[in-house]
Amino acid sequence: MKKIHIIGLGLLGGSFSLGAKKKIADLTVTGYDIDPQNQKDALTLEIISEVKETPDLDTDLVILATPADTLGDLLIQTLDTIGPNTLVFDVGSTKSRLTKLVANHPNRAQYLAAHPIAGTEYSGPKAALEDLLDRKVMIICELEKTDLHLKEKAYELFDALNLKLRFMDAEEHDRHLAFVSHLSHISSFMLGQTVLQKMADEKNIFDMAGSGFASTVRLAKSSPAMWTPILTENKENILNALDGYIANLSSFREKIAQSDSQALFEEMAEINKIRDILDLGN
Template sequence: MELKKIHIIGLGLLGGSFALGIKKAFPSVKISGTDRNPTHLDEAISLGIIDEKSDHHPQGADIIIIATPVHTISPLLQKILDEIQPETLVMDFGSTKEEICKAISLHPKRQNYLAAHPIAGTEYSGPAAALPDLLLNKIMILCELEKTDLQLKAKAYEIFEALNMKIRFMEPHDHDNQLAFVSHLSHISSFMLGKTVLDKMENDKNIFNMAGSGFASTVRLAKSSPDMWTPIMQENKTNILEALNGYIKNLIDFRDNLVNDEYEELFDKMKNTNQIGNILDLKK
């Protein structure tokens, strides 16, 4: 199957990296794109991320990618599905899936949509942050695959295979719930650790002179874009609250152990948690 035209809406880290990865794997594919930020659109052209600007998806596009903040995806998806031709596949890269899948569940062109989420990213945003190998060898989560037309999803698989992506299948609710724990919670933790130290800095101006690589790696995600993450918190509120409640309970238990000089309990907690290193190593 020969891919000829791809259109990308949202030319930040994920959308831009996807475009660069496609150009590397399929040099003959023409990529058009649009972004609500005119500066990003100009950057995407100058950096060679897209071949041309286009506010409207081209007729006969093989694939349209929506890589915008999650609260914008459902209305965009509805509009695009209304307009596309039968041979076009639409994918979104949103970090939440349940509400999006519900929103278009009864659309007459539901078979033209593939709910996708690449597990890849950095703390940086915008076209300048895009990397041609960001998606290479990464996991691509697909939801409700059975609802997508067989021939259309073959187009997506051609790209996934070219990027050597590892495909995982999940139900939308399970996706959102698990991402709340392993992605969304880690961003909240990073943001709030950064805030706690910034609050401390108001009285101790030199505190960051004490910060080493451990602190830097722990607060790395606090540099992430609030424009992207605030909508994620809103869309996935219920699951994030579940994750936060468990996290806060563990913090309170840790604090109480410290208050009560229960150092054996603290040792056991930290020792038991060491196993996460082995688990993560196995996932590489």
């Protein structure tokens, strides 16, 4: 692999570049971002060597790392213009709409639907980390629809970055992400909102905020520009997740209102089993 082109030079796009350049010798990375400041920062931080709006025809990989609501048009435009030996993959948090959108595109075999389960609450080129993707999970959807030889280019990159590959259906991906990622961000944003509203009356509330609050609300620092389109793109799955979450909150509230200590204890003890699933130990 010699050439990678990245469209969207923020946290994920920048981290792919920094990680790849560290592991793959003589690699040239070009890129483009709609924000001129991101372009400047990406050049300064050596995320890219040159700003280009479109990739060269001999580019090996094109990585699309823009907000979810921009990926559809961008993917089609990219598939329309790339060379015959170029593979395109996106890193978007929703997959079903994209895969349906390009299902009949003549260059569908040059697309790999991918989603790395990696990130921080920060955004932009300055947030990029060369080891962000190390040992993280990369979900691949509809692998069988990608050209056998072209997908080897992606495997070379994923192996260099030490990514762990998982394979699933696009709709299954979106449904699961609504619960384990999208819902957790909504919860964090709404906790932050609730405390900010309280702070309007009680200025000292943050003096009592401990590590539990900080870790729970951390995701509320995430970029609205990234998360607004994710929430609308995966609306149906997120609404289903929210319905279940709100029902559980209401039920838990009722137990507190009734001072039902035994029911509260039993429910929390049952939920404690999530430690085993997440391997958090004691």
